[in-house]
Amino acid sequence: MFDHTKYRPFPAIQRPHRQWPNQTITAAPQWCAVDLRDGNQALMEPMNVIQKQKIWKLLVEMGFKHIEVGFPSASQTDFDFVRWLIEEDQIPEDVTIQVLVQARDHLIERTYESLIGAKQAIVHVYNSTSPVQRDKVFKMEKSGIIDIAKAGAEKVATEAAKYPNTQWTFQYSPESFSSTEIDFAIEVCNAVIDVWKPTENNKAIINLPATVECAGPNVFADQVETFCEHINRREAIIVSVHTHNDRGCAVAAAELAVMAGADRVEGTLMGNGERTGNMDIITMAMNLYSQGIDPKIDMSDAFKITKTVEECTRIPTHARHPWMGELVYTAFSGSHQDAIKKCLSIQDEDQPWDVAYLPINPEDIGRDYQSVIRVNSQSGKGGVAYMIERQFGIEMPRWMQIEVSQAVQTYTEQNECEVDAETIWSIFTEQFIHEQDTTRLTSFETQFEQGCEKIEANILIDQTIHHIRGEGHGVIEAFCEGLSTLQGKRIEIKQFEQTSMGRDRGAKALSMMHIQIDNEKYVSVAMHEDSVQSSINCILGALNQYQSNQKQAA
Numbered sequence: 001m002f003d004h005t006k007y008r009p010f011p012a013i014q015r016p017h018r019q020w021p022n023q024t025i026t027a028a029p030q031w032c033a034v035d036l037r038d039g040n041q042a043l044m045e046p047m048n049v050i051q052k053q054k055i056w057k058l059l060v061e062m063g064f065k066h067i068e069v070g071f072p073s074a075s076q077t078d079f080d081f082v083r084w085l086i087e088e089d090q091i092p093e094d095v096t097i098q099v100l101v102q103a104r105d106h107l108i109e110r111t112y113e114s115l116i117g118a119k120q121a122i123v124h125v126y127n128s129t130s131p132v133q134r135d136k137v138f139k140m141e142k143s144g145i146i147d148i149a150k151a152g153a154e155k156v157a158t159e160a161a162k163y164p165n166t167q168w169t170f171q172y173s174p175e176s177f178s179s180t181e182i183d184f185a186i187e188v189c190n191a192v193i194d195v196w197k198p199t200e201n202n203k204a205i206i207n208l209p210a211t212v213e214c215a216g217p218n219v220f221a222d223q224v225e226t227f228c229e230h231i232n233r234r235e236a237i238i239v240s241v242h243t244h245n246d247r248g249c250a251v252a253a254a255e256l257a258v259m260a261g262a263d264r265v266e267g268t269l270m271g272n273g274e275r276t277g278n279m280d281i282i283t284m285a286m287n288l289y290s291q292g293i294d295p296k297i298d299m300s301d302a303f304k305i306t307k308t309v310e311e312c313t314r315i316p317t318h319a320r321h322p323w324m325g326e327l328v329y330t331a332f333s334g335s336h337q338d339a340i341k342k343c344l345s346i347q348d349e350d351q352p353w354d355v356a357y358l359p360i361n362p363e364d365i366g367r368d369y370q371s372v373i374r375v376n377s378q379s380g381k382g383g384v385a386y387m388i389e390r391q392f393g394i395e396m397p398r399w400m401q402i403e404v405s406q407a408v409q410t411y412t413e414q415n416e417c418e419v420d421a422e423t424i425w426s427i428f429t430e431q432f433i434h435e436q437d438t439t440r441l442t443s444f445e446t447q448f449e450q451g452c453e454k455i456e457a458n459i460l461i462d463q464t465i466h467h468i469r470g471e472g473h474g475v476i477e478a479f480c481e482g483l484s485t486l487q488g489k490r491i492e493i494k495q496f497e498q499t500s501m502g503r504d505r506g507a508k509a510l511s512m513m514h515i516q517i518d519n520e521k522y523v524s525v526a527m528h529e530d531s532v533q534s535s536i537n538c539i540l541g542a543l544n545q546y547q548s549n550q551k552q553a554a
Contacts, residue, residue, distance in 0.1 A: 020261070025288065032267075033267070037069065037078075037099075049081065067095060069082055073102075097118065099123060108125065112160070120167040123160070124172075129185060131181070133175070133176060173242070179212060185223075203238050207240040209243075210250070213250060214247075240262065241262045244273065250279040270315075270324065281297070285299060304366075324365070333378060338383075377416075381405035384408050392425060432525040434524065437547075439547065453477070454469070455469070468483060490518060492517075493513055493539075498511045511534045515539065526540075
């Protein structure tokens with residue numbers, strides 16, 4: 001049943017001297033958002049008036065200058081929405097609304113009725129041109145298709161003349177352009193151009209739809225480049241493209257089309273549309289932004305964009321949606337997390353963004369760094385360390401990062417879960433802070449004499465006070481010497497790090513130690529306002545762990 005032989009490869013255009021592969025995009029194209037028309041017609045439940053108004057408001061706020069608002073001749077809801085925009089003065093001076101209409105006289109007349117009073121508008125007329133449409137749907141020769149296109153163009157111009165107070169722009173689409181023989185597509189469009197006779201000061205738009213994406217984006221680029229070379233009055237034409245995503249390449253096709261000469265791109269926010277969707281304007285615009293190109297639309301509030309689109313289309317945003325998905329700036333891999341942490345720590349605000357695994361700064365679109373690194377059983381020390389540093393201001397040395405990440409990994413494996421910063425901190429304190437168990441410090445005094453640090457301290461062990469004395473090159477060494485004598489065991493500091501938990505005068509000192517007691521390894525953490533007592537408590541915390549192990553073994 002799964003038989004590939006029933007399909008035929010789409011014929012490529014022979015262009016041995018194609019130029020578009022040598023081009024680069026240096027500026028954003030003109031955008032036209034079609035969420036309110038193409039996007040709306042693809043919904044299981046079309047938008048109601050309130051939802052349409054929300055999408056309209058969002059598109060205007062984002063800075064779109066061309067917005068296709070409906071098919072007023074085919075829908076009373078669309079007709080009424082166009083009237084609301086005009087009569088309630090909802091259209092900014094620099095925004096032009098666009099409406100779609102088939103090349104039929106009565107539909108064109110109805111379309112112009114919906115636009116009465118508009119200051120400027122684009123009337124977008126179309127008819128199908130592909131062989132399958134000609135032969136199997138309309139059963140027409142090429143000449144009949146050209147006649148429909150010319151008649152539609154003439155009617156659009158005639159009706160426009162009845163409303164001289166509106167600044168009109170005419171747009172024509174040979175529907176299924178990408179499936180149409182390129183020579184015939186050019187012939188049809190030239191026939192329309194001959195009717196409209198656009199000039200450099202009064203341009204027409206020729207929109208080239210990949211109504212169904214039937215070949216790779218390179219083939220579409222060849223089609224667009226060929227079209228731009230042979231279309232009449234090129235200087236008076238805005239070449240627009242409208243790609244669909246049947247092969248998953250709508251954004252790539254639009255980008256290559258711009259390289260091939262297209263001036264304008266139609267699409268929807270987040271790619272909603274027929275079948276697999278329209279060209280995703282957000283993705284293409286963010287692609288440009290990530291290359292240092294001004295996209296000419298504002299995408300700084302990712303949450304607002306996704307929330308509005310979700311509410312109005314009832315389609316959730318995929319967690320891996322390019323640029324806007326919940327997880328796209330998240331690293332679970334330990335090596336990724338470590339690289340992100342290191343890059344962020346040295347990223348200079350005055351220098352170009354250069355952070356591993358993060359093509360842009362998530363803050364640019366309203367994200368914060370709490371969502372950059374998330375931790376589960378696949379995560380490493382870098383992610384754990386980043387979250388503790390970001391949330392609690394604690395910068396751990398590498399050896400401590402390893403200890404904490406191992407404890408976190410054990411927890412996530414046992415519970416089969418992801419952990420947040422608060423849970424990591426809970427694991428951290430439960431695993432490493434033991435300073436208030438059976439052994440604790442009650443008082444101490446230090447004295448420095450003849451290059452030697454001396455300490456006298458009282459410690460409580462199982463409800464009994466013990467007095468110790470010790471000396472060494474520092475307080476920690478002196479305390480370990482006295483404690484070793486009391487316990488009759490060798491206590492040795494292998495690693496020690498102390499940092500401040502905050503910047504104010506009342507900030508606690510946090511001590512982290514790798515300690516050996518009778519050649520057994522213990523990792524201990526302690527916090528106290530006094531840095532010396534923090535260190536002593538850290539040593540006693542390790543002793544508490546040792547004593548607990550001895551009791552369990554007995």
